[in-house]
Amino acid sequence: MVNISSVSGQTPSPGIGFYGISKAAIAHLTRTLGVEMGPKVRVNAVAPAVVKTQFAKALYEGKEDEVAAKYPLQRLGMPDDVAAAVAFLASPDASWITAQILNLDGGLDAAGGTA
Numbered sequence: 001m002v003n004i005s006s007v008s009g010q011t012p013s014p015g016i017g018f019y020g021i022s023k024a025a026i027a028h029l030t031r032t033l034g035v036e037m038g039p040k041v042r043v044n045a046v047a048p049a050v051v052k053t054q055f056a057k058a059l060y061e062g063k064e065d066e067v068a069a070k071y072p073l074q075r076l077g078m079p080d081d082v083a084a085a086v087a088f089l090a091s092p093d094a095s096w097i098t099a100q101i102l103n104l105d106g107g108l109d110a111a112g113g114t115a
Contacts, residue, residue, distance in 0.1 A: 001037075002089045003030045003045035004082075006115070007105050010047060013115045023047070027101050034099025042098040044089045049105035049115040051077035059115070072107030 008016055009023025027045060034043040050059050050067060060067045060076060068075050085104055088094055103109055 001033070001041060001043045002086045003027075003043070004086075005030065005045040005047040005101055007047050007049045007103060007109060008115050010101070010103070011109065011114050030101060031099045038098055042089075042094070044094070044097060044099070045101045046082060046085045046089070047101050047103050047105075048077050048082050049103075049108050051079060051082060051104075053079060070108060070111070070113045071105070072111050075106065077104055077106065 003026050005026045006020070006023035007013075008020035009025075009027050013020050027047065030043055030045040033041075037043055049071070050056050052060070064076065081104055085102055089097065089102065105115070108115065
């Protein structure tokens with residue numbers, strides 16, 4: 001099982017607090033189910049920062065270069081970035097990974113930024 005959380009569930013993101021709370025709950029559920037459902041079921045989550053989707057457009061539209069400049073990789077996430085991480089976590093290559101949250105943030109957290 002691979003859940004979709006968000007970096008805003010791990011680090012405060014001003015203006016989208018209620019969204020962050022819901023994503024923090026998903027992260028906690030992921031860890032709990034990972035412990036409870038093993039060894040038969042692996043449960044992990046991905047936690048993206050800003051990904052260029054219709055849903056997130058309000059976070060970057062008209063200021064994409066400015067927003068991307070906060071990320072060490074100097075770009076926003078793309079849907080394929082998230083899909084590749086989900087595919088990995090669902091694959092046999094991740095057979096010894098459970099109860100984990102994989103941040104997909106272009107280095108934002110390490111740089112001290114918020115989504």
